Amino acid sequence: MTDLANSFRTQPDERGHFGQFGGRYVAETLMPLILDLEKEYRAAKADPAFKAEFDSLMAHYVGRPSPLYFAERLTEHFGGGQIWFKREELNHTGAHKINNCIGQILLAIRMGKTRIIAETGAGQHGVATATVCARFGLPCVIYMGSTDVARQQPNVFRMKLLGAEVIPVESGAKTLKDAMNEAMRDWVANVHDTFYIIGTAAGPHPYPELVRDFQSVIGKEARAQMLERTGKLPDLLLAAVGGGSNAIGLFHPFLDDPEVAMVGVEAGGHGVETDKHAASLTGGSPGVLHGNKTYLLQDEDGQIIEAHSISAGLDYPGIGPEHSWLHDIGRVKYLPINDDEALEAFQLCCRLEGIIPALESAHALAALPKVAKEYGKDQMILVNVSGRGDKDIFTVADALGAKI
Amino acid sequence: MSRFESAFGKGRPALVCFITAGDGDTAANLDALVAGGADVIELGMPFTDPMADGPAIQAANLRALAKGTTTADILALAAGFRARHPEVPLVLMGYANPMIHRGADWFAAEAAKAGVDGVICVDIPPEEDAELGPQLRAAGLNMIRLATPTTDAARLPAVLDGSGGFLYYVSVAGITGKQQAAIDSIEQAVARLKASTDLPVAVGFGVRTPGQAEAIARVADGVVVGSAFIDIVAEHGEEAAAPLKELTAALAKAVHNARETVA
Ligand SMILES: Cc1ncc(COP(=O)(O)O)c(C=O)c1O
Numbered sequence: 001m002t003d004l005a006n007s008f009r010t011q012p013d014e015r016g017h018f019g020q021f022g023g024r025y026v027a028e029t030l031m032p033l034i035l036d037l038e039k040e041y042r043a044a045k046a047d048p049a050f051k052a053e054f055d056s057l058m059a060h061y062v063g064r065p066s067p068l069y070f071a072e073r074l075t076e077h078f079g080g081g082q083i084w085f086k087r088e089e090l091n092h093t094g095a096h097k098i099n100n101c102i103g104q105i106l107l108a109i110r111m112g113k114t115r116i117i118a119e120t121g122a123g124q125h126g127v128a129t130a131t132v133c134a135r136f137g138l139p140c141v142i143y144m145g146s147t148d149v150a151r152q153q154p155n156v157f158r159m160k161l162l163g164a165e166v167i168p169v170e171s172g173a174k175t176l177k178d179a180m181n182e183a184m185r186d187w188v189a190n191v192h193d194t195f196y197i198i199g200t201a202a203g204p205h206p207y208p209e210l211v212r213d214f215q216s217v218i219g220k221e222a223r224a225q226m227l228e229r230t231g232k233l234p235d236l237l238l239a240a241v242g243g244g245s246n247a248i249g250l251f252h253p254f255l256d257d258p259e260v261a262m263v264g265v266e267a268g269g270h271g272v273e274t275d276k277h278a279a280s281l282t283g284g285s286p287g288v289l290h291g292n293k294t295y296l297l298q299d300e301d302g303q304i305i306e307a308h309s310i311s312a313g314l315d316y317p318g319i320g321p322e323h324s325w326l327h328d329i330g331r332v333k334y335l336p337i338n339d340d341e342a343l344e345a346f347q348l349c350c351r352l353e354g355i356i357p358a359l360e361s362a363h364a365l366a367a368l369p370k371v372a373k374e375y376g377k378d379q380m381i382l383v384n385v386s387g388r389g390d391k392d393i394f395t396v397a398d399a400l401g402a403k404i
Numbered sequence: 405m406s407r408f409e410s411a412f413g414k415g416r417p418a419l420v421c422f423i424t425a426g427d428g429d430t431a432a433n434l435d436a437l438v439a440g441g442a443d444v445i446e447l448g449m450p451f452t453d454p455m456a457d458g459p460a461i462q463a464a465n466l467r468a469l470a471k472g473t474t475t476a477d478i479l480a481l482a483a484g485f486r487a488r489h490p491e492v493p494l495v496l497m498g499y500a501n502p503m504i505h506r507g508a509d510w511f512a513a514e515a516a517k518a519g520v521d522g523v524i525c526v527d528i529p530p531e532e533d534a535e536l537g538p539q540l541r542a543a544g545l546n547m548i549r550l551a552t553p554t555t556d557a558a559r560l561p562a563v564l565d566g567s568g569g570f571l572y573y574v575s576v577a578g579i580t581g582k583q584q585a586a587i588d589s590i591e592q593a594v595a596r597l598k599a600s601t602d603l604p605v606a607v608g609f610g611v612r613t614p615g616q617a618e619a620i621a622r623v624a625d626g627v628v629v630g631s632a633f634i635d636i637v638a639e640h641g642e643e644a645a646a647p648l649k650e651l652t653a654a655l656a657k658a659v660h661n662a663r664e665t666v667a
Contacts, residue, residue, distance in 0.1 A: 015531065025500055025527045025535075027456045029552040029577045032559060171462060177453065184455045189578035191554060288500040288527065288535075289453060301475045302505025304452040 008255035008331050011322060016205020019328060021321035024204040026291045030184075033191045038206040040111050045213070050106060057102050058217060061135070062092045064099075066218075068225035071383075073352040078368055081235065081375025084382045085355070086222045086250065095358065095387030096218060096246045097128035101197055103214030105132040108195035115190065117141045118197045119183040121148055121176035121242070122313035122360065123155025124387055125199030130164035132197075140164040143182040145174040148312045155391050173306040176242075176316045180290055200243025201320035204291030208320050215249025222382060223253050235375055237262045239384040240363040241334065242278075242313045244320035246386035251332060261333070263371065264323060265363045267309035268336030278307035279336040280319045281327045294321045310339040310399065311359035311392075341366040343399055346389065358387030359395065407493035407521050408546065408569045411443045412604035417621035418443035419659045420606050421652060422497065422630035424464035425481050426450055426473025428637040428644045434485050436645040437633070438492055440652025441660070444570075444606075444626065445485070446524065449478055449498030456526045458581035460631040463638060475502055479518045486519025495548060495569070497524040500535065508536045512543035522546035522569040530562040537566050551597055553577050553585070560600050570604040570626060571597060581631035584610035591623040614658035621662030629655055 011018040016038075024034055044050040058064040067090060071083040088096040108116060116138050120126030126142040133140035142159055146168040149156055159166050172178035187196045201211040226234055237254060239247035241264040254260040269277035277283060280295040287296040289304060297305040297317035307317040326332040337345075342359060345366035349357050357365060364383050375381060389396070397404045405413070412418050421442040423433055427450070434445060450468035454461060478496070485494055496503075496515060503511050503525055515523065522545055528536050530549070537547045546569030554577055555563055564571070573593060575585040590607055597605050607620050608628025617627045636651060637644045 024529065024531050026529060027526055027552075028529055028550045028563065029456075029554050029574065031529045031531065032554045032556060171466075172452065181453050181455050185458070185579045188456060189576075189582070191577055287505060290455070291527070293535075296501070298501065298505070300505075302502040303469065304501070 009252065011325065012205060012209055016209070018322045018325035020286070021293050021324040022205055022208055023293050024291065025288045025293065026204045027188055029188050029191060034204050037111070040107060041206050041210050044107055044110060053106060054103055058099070062098050062102065063090065064217065065221045065225070066090050068222060068229060071353050074349070074368070077348070077352055078372035080372035081379040081381045082377065083368065083372065084234065084380055085385045086218060086382060088218060088246065088384060088386045089355070089357065089361065089388035093124070093128045093131050094390065095124040095128065096215060096249060097125045097199060098131065099217050099249070100199065100211050100214045100245060101128040101132045103210065104195070104197040105136055105138070108138070108197070109136060111195065113193060113195035115139050115194045116197055117143070117183050117186050117194055118199060119143045119176065119179035120199060121179065121315055122311065122358070123148065123152040123159065123391060124313060124358070126164070126166070127155050127158050127162070129197050129199070130159040130162035133164065134162045141186065142166045143169050143179040143186070145169050145176060145179045147174040148176065148179070151395055152312055152391055153394065175307070175312070177304065177307070184290070199245070201245040201248045201322060202243040202290060202292055202294065202318060208292065208322055211245050212248045212252055212322060215245050216252050218246065218249040218384065219251060219253035222250060226380070226382065230380065232380065233257055233260050234382040235259070235261060235379040236371065236381045238265065238364045238367050238381060240265045240314060240360045240386060241319060241323060242316055242360060243318070244323045246384050248320060248322055250384045255331060262331070263367060264332055264334045265367050266334055266336045267311055267314035267363060268338040269308040271338055272336045275305070276308035277336065278309040278314050278316060280317060281323065281334040282336045284317070286324065289318050292321045294318050294324045295327070310342060310395065311363065313358070313360040314363060335367055335370070337363045337366040343396065346396060355385065356389040357385050358389045359392045361386045362389070407491060410491065411493050412570060412625055414443070416660045417624065417662055418604070418606065418626040419617070419652070419656045420444040420446060420608070420626050420628040421633060422446040422448060422628060423633050423637065424448035424450055424461065424468050425478040426468030426471055427464040427634070429642045430481050431484055432645045433637065433648055435488065436649040437652050438489050440649040441656025442492070442652055444493045444495065446495045446497045446628070446630070447478070447482060449496055449502055451499040451502055454499065456579055458579040458631065460581045460634045460638065464634045479514050482515070482518035482520050493521045494519065495522045495524055496520050498526065500525055500527045504535055508539035512539040512545060516543040516545055520545060522548045524548045524550065524572060530565065533566055541566065548572055550574050553593065564601050567603065570606050571601060572628065573597060573605055573607045573624070574609045575607050576609050578609070580609060582610055584616055587619050587623070590620060594624045614654045617655050618658035618662045621659040627659050
């Protein structure tokens with residue numbers, strides 16, 4: 001056991017701060033609700049019945065545990081460390097997002113809320129939210145930037161099939177950031193009956209903490225599965241970072257294992273040296289947006305700069321506050337991967353492993369050519385395949401100049 | 405006596421007028437508000453992501469930014485206003501990130517130098533006061549806080565702690581420019597707030613017409629109007645001063661005389 005003073009797993013503090021990051025930067029209207037949510041979350045966390053219901057839904061509805069898979073042909077291809085996948089793409093709805101949605105809808109029901117709202121970028125969180133709303137019979141409104149509505153048509157239709165109302169957002173760059181603004185505007189006007197299911201480990205405290213806790217099922221399983229299959233912990237963890245929920249979910253249970261290195265992969269878009277990327281740690285600076293203090297893409301006046309990524313789920317100018325902290329203290333390294341590298345990795349994974357990864361997850365896979373060689377054949381690299389890529393086939397076809 | 409004390413100490417309710425800096429001919433528009441009878445000016449600092457604002461003020465923010473409005477421009481507008489109107493209290497209102505980006509100390513010092521009297525920051529609740537409040541107070545500026553229909557009795561002392569100038573009661577849980585709250589709920593809320601503070605209480609969100617303003621002025625120390633002015637700037641562009649003055653005059657008449665017409 002690591003002693004508490006040296007643990008990386010005791011954040012945030014009681015005010016929701018991860019070092020200088022996090023916090024509760026929200027309008028006064030929302031503040032009482034946020035405090036209420038925190039109280040309810042503490043009570044739920046201490047309630048064995050809450051955990052039992054969460055675990056049962058994870059097992060029988062989501063299909064957990066998700067497999068741990070040895071990617072033999074990719075390992076051969078790169079000729080370095082062994083490559084293993086945590087198969088979150090096999091979850092119900094096709095991504096890790098459902099883990100968090102199950103947790104939050106149980107909280108919403110506990111709090112007596114009767115209406116659910118959410119923002120979505122790639123549509124994966126929107127689909128997962130629409131799914132749990134259908135399952136629990138609650139009305140659901142999803143805000144989605146109109147640019148994303150256009151590039152994620154399959155998911156838009158899935159949300160509608162599941163009974164959700166999808167509202168296209170026309171402000172700003174019409175992507176995830178703008179969807180989040182609009183969701184917050186809805187929330188502030190409907191606090192009395194509405195629960196906002198935030199889709200990533202960001203936003204005002206306690207969201208970064210509770211989303212991380214729900215997503216930590218990924219890392220807890222992976223840790224146990226690794227030990228059972230190989231008798232060892234992995235040497236390196238790789239995960240894509242949009243807001244950071246799949247990454248923190250994988251990383252958090254390993255943070256106090258000093259032998260486990262971790263790399264979070266940011267979306268480098270056309271390159272971090274250009275003005276078209278979404279790498280807030282590599283190319284941004286600390287600031288306040290969407291209820292928390294964190295690294296942001298911003299100009300010299302603190303105006304937020306639009307992000308760019310081929311992957312709608314990574315196309316966000318901020319990042320969850322715990323990642324900002326882990327970056328500053330150096331426990332996790334963050335690496336930008338460009339659109340073209342992600343496309344390459346997407347195709348390689350399809351052909352060598354028979355797995356079509358989400359474009360988000362393809363960013364994590366695209367770190368392999370850069371890092372695999374640094375590891376020996378008896379060392380293990382664990383990649384979080386956070387979602388499946390069916391939703392992305394139109395984007396990829398377009399990028400490759402193919403017609404479907 | 406501070407400018408706020410004079411503005412709220414005229415023996416009648418005060419009219420508080422909001423426009424967005426950099427949207428239209430801002431200096432001329434500010435002069436028009438004062439000429440029309442505004443008692444306090446709130447100058448909005450445009451932000452790319454105005455999460456608490458409705459479509460009208462969102463659009464004003466984007467228009468101002470599209471014209472290249474910078475923090476330096478806003479401070480220059482404030483300094484110019486102060487030179488032309490030595491008596492009228494001036495408040496900067498906006499979101500945290502542009503205020504703290506160069507450091508809260510820097511912002512507080514520059515705002516004080518420009519003759520600003522107070523700051524309203526939408527997304528810094530009392531829980532995060534350390535981010536901006538101490539720096540403002542050290543520079544002699546008022547941190548003007550918002551109270552809302554969700555601010556319960558338990559929270560109110562925290563909201564009032566460290567706040568100054570006046571208390572801004574946001575009469576609806578929602579974004580700017582939308583519906584108005586029922587007058588009796590406003591009356592109850594203002595009474596509750598005034599039982600806990602000596603600060604003047606100004607009520608805003610959803611106030612557009614002289615009739616609405618008059619009803620609120622009967623029960624509050626001040627009335628805040630924003631989106632109705634923003635709509636005029638949106639419609640008239642660089643030529644908004646005359647219609648702004650006209651609306652301000654109508655609102656000022658309604659607000660200033662509200663208590664006399666009751667009897
Ligand atoms: C499959 C998948 N992976 C990753 C992400 C990025 O989000 P996060 O960083 O919260 O995991 C998304 C977001 O939509 C996603 O759909």
